[in-house]
Amino acid sequence: MHREPHRSAPAGTHPAYYVPGAVGMALVGGSVAVSHVLVDAPLMTAQAIRYAAAAAVLILCARILGRAVPMPRRRDWPLLVLLAGSGLVLFNVALVRGAEHAEPAAIAVAVASVPVVLGLLGPLLESSSPSRRLLAAAATVTAGSVLVQGFGRTDAYGVGWAAVALACEAAFTLLAVPLLPRLGAWGVSVHSVLVGTAMFAVLALLTEGPTAAARIQRDQWVAIAYLAILVTAVAFVLWYATVARVGAASAGLLTGVAPVAAAGVGIVVTGDVPGAGVWVGVAVVAAGLALGLGRRRTTAPAQRDPQMRTGVGGPTPASTAASDG
Template sequence: MDIPSASLARLVPGMVGMALVGGSVSVSRTLVDAPLFGTQAVRYAAATVILLVLARLAGARLVWPRGREWLWLAGIAVTGLVLFNVAVVRGVGHAEPAVIAVAVACVPVVLAVIGPVLERRRPSRRVLWAAPVVMAGAVLVEGTGRTDAVGVAWAALALGCEAAFTLLAVPVLQRHSPWGVSVHAMWQAAVLLALLGTVTEGPSAVRELSASQWAAVGYLALMVTAVAFVLWYSTVRAVGAGRAGLLTGIAPLAAAVVGAVSGSGAPGPSVWLGITVLILGLVAGLRPRGVPGADAATPTRAECPRQQVRHK
């Protein structure tokens, strides 16, 4: 297999995962009036069951966490799943949705800088240059909006939680695989959200969901949680958090396409400009160099022996 084809194959799962996330915007809107914690608890519990079945069918081996792994996996559940949902819902009470989206659009820059540090690699200069371009394109696609100081704080928290969803998985992806990381993060999030829902919304709140809302929960559990999580973590493990982070720019692209197809109207000039900038950033940052190992950042001289052993 030639190098460009091999590199693209590693990126495809993450691309599909981000497309599923971005394309689910219209589905998520169905749940705006639903009880937050109870609904999300059902979503993650259902996703856990679905993923356990899929893992068994795929022959994936799941292992129980040990030692510090509990902290990393619980961190994903608390920040990337529970707190992120809270930040988004509470944030839109003080800021327009575009403000939260713009904050999340900064994720590629955060992952480009911090991801390689956790992986004990040098940050890739190509990715460091491309990440702000992808971010700028995403901001143009999402647009901007009004906010207050509290809204800014919620937006910053959403950014941190979105980055934590990827970064906290890096230390445990090798032993637990994308399947294991997804399963353990999901069931812990389901438990936490169920407890929060019981205390703040009441144990019977989810019974008030309409048929369309139940359908939305089912779709999000299967496609945007169970499937997309495994696809995303597969690419993070294959190419590194920094390079994979550029793929988050696909989510606003998918959202724009779905919005246009669903009847919200053709994108305006600023959105088209953002799409162009975003695609240029993705191409520049993800284009393989044509040499083995070019899709990951170059390790330092002192780390070369350890990296060779790790990838055998």
């Protein structure tokens, strides 16, 4: 299996390969209003149900679509446990605990820095060097995301939880990089969700008790179903497909789509038109994406994409030269 000599730059990558990741991030951003419905629900129990349902959907869809879901090898399990424990479980805990000390925008601003983290660390995991152009684009996308989301008040504990949320968000992608070449987007998605389900189930039993599900209301069940199907099952596969095809650094830029999608959903749900700062932020995010993803060489790079097996999103390598969890 070949590797590109300079994986941090998406040279020669077909534009269609960014579409799955962008759609996945749009689904994540659009879930903000839905997630708010679960504020009063038993958190761990709701998340355990969400991920259990997502695992069932993923396995069923993989079977129907004929997608390969390889079994992890022994050395894969520690990474899967770390991925699920940080990117799924601890991330949700950080959001909840952080909200006790900081306004949501403050946490969101920290998480908005993930393109820079992926731009720095992603290429190192892919045996290449960080690209200055991608880092500049990542900083631009982060700045635009901050403008879209706004700032919020916080204290020292809030800053700490915001940092934890940022680290967990980055880990969700970075820990998948070594797993994707063998497990593919479907394998990483299925197994990380299964591990996350087990973790949430244990936490739910310990902290909320075995009858907590009875306290979940009808609208909360609908929200859980939406999050399970679209924001977990669908978005995970789309995201990891993109990471596998274009690399973590380039895929990281697409996280800027999430706050833009959240702002768009906010307009639809509330009818309130955002202020000028939000629109400037949207434009800055678009500029960052154009800077990072718009310039490509015409020569196609060597293939290393495990999704050639899975066929998730975009053309096949036979029809072109060559989404992120």
